[in-house]
Amino acid sequence: MTRNIWDPIKPKGTRLVSHEQPKRILVANAKGGCGKTTVAINVAALLAKDGSHVALIDHDPQGSSSQWLSVRSEKLPSIYSVAAFRRCEVNTTRSYQLNVPSNTTHIVIDTPAGLSGNVLSDHLRHCDLILIPVVPSAIDIRAATSFIKNVLLSPGFRIQPKPIAVIANRVKPNTLGYKKLAIFLASLNIPFICSLRDTQHYVRAAEFGMGIHDFTSPHEKDLSDWQSLKNWLKIQFER
């Protein structure tokens, strides 16, 4: 039987239990508009398309990823929605509000701009992998540099470091910003896993509750960009 690449792999020596802990993928960057929601919804859609049981947790009061899920067709692979930004209803605890179905294999967490301090630390403590989308412009790279420093120094990360990867978003290849981003990441030894091109495909897909992999014929370049991301995630899940 072939194994779905997203199936979580049990670490050697662990006891077989009925439900694995879902893998939690945090998408974050304090800079607004860098593509956090675009990356979160496309990762969720890609995992769901590959047969995983995915929950998308939206911590942003703008509710962009929850709205994306609300217009997603029932014909597409389903993704469980958690609008974590909403206040708890009376008689509901926070942990109940954040509950996901017991068969969930992957949780994708979309976060708001301006994430810092204790809230950032809390998110870092409760995730397995961190994806940081960065637009390769001077202003965004400066903001990303300071965000990555905050992540590395945050108690939630220092207590238990986790893999971090950067995704260059809205890339125009061979521009100065792109080269600067690559040099900066190399200096921190943080992998630069893929670069997503600037295309209306992301905008159109988002409008209809789709990821770009839900299009019947996605663009070759987009497929190869996402393949790099998929490969990186697979390696991390196998550790």
Ligand SMILES: Nc1ncnc2c1ncn2[C@@H]1O[C@H](COP(=O)(O)OP(=O)(O)OP(=O)(O)O)[C@@H](O)[C@H]1O
């Ligand atoms: N690769 C891309 N190509 C074209 N448009 C993109 C791309 N990535 C994101 N966008 C568009 O840029 C805008 C901002 O993206 P997005 O909402 O994902 O950023 P964000 O970091 O979640 O923003 P916020 O900080 O407000 O939550 C959106 O309109 C989105 O559709």
Ligand SMILES: [Mg+2]
């Ligand atoms: Mg967003």
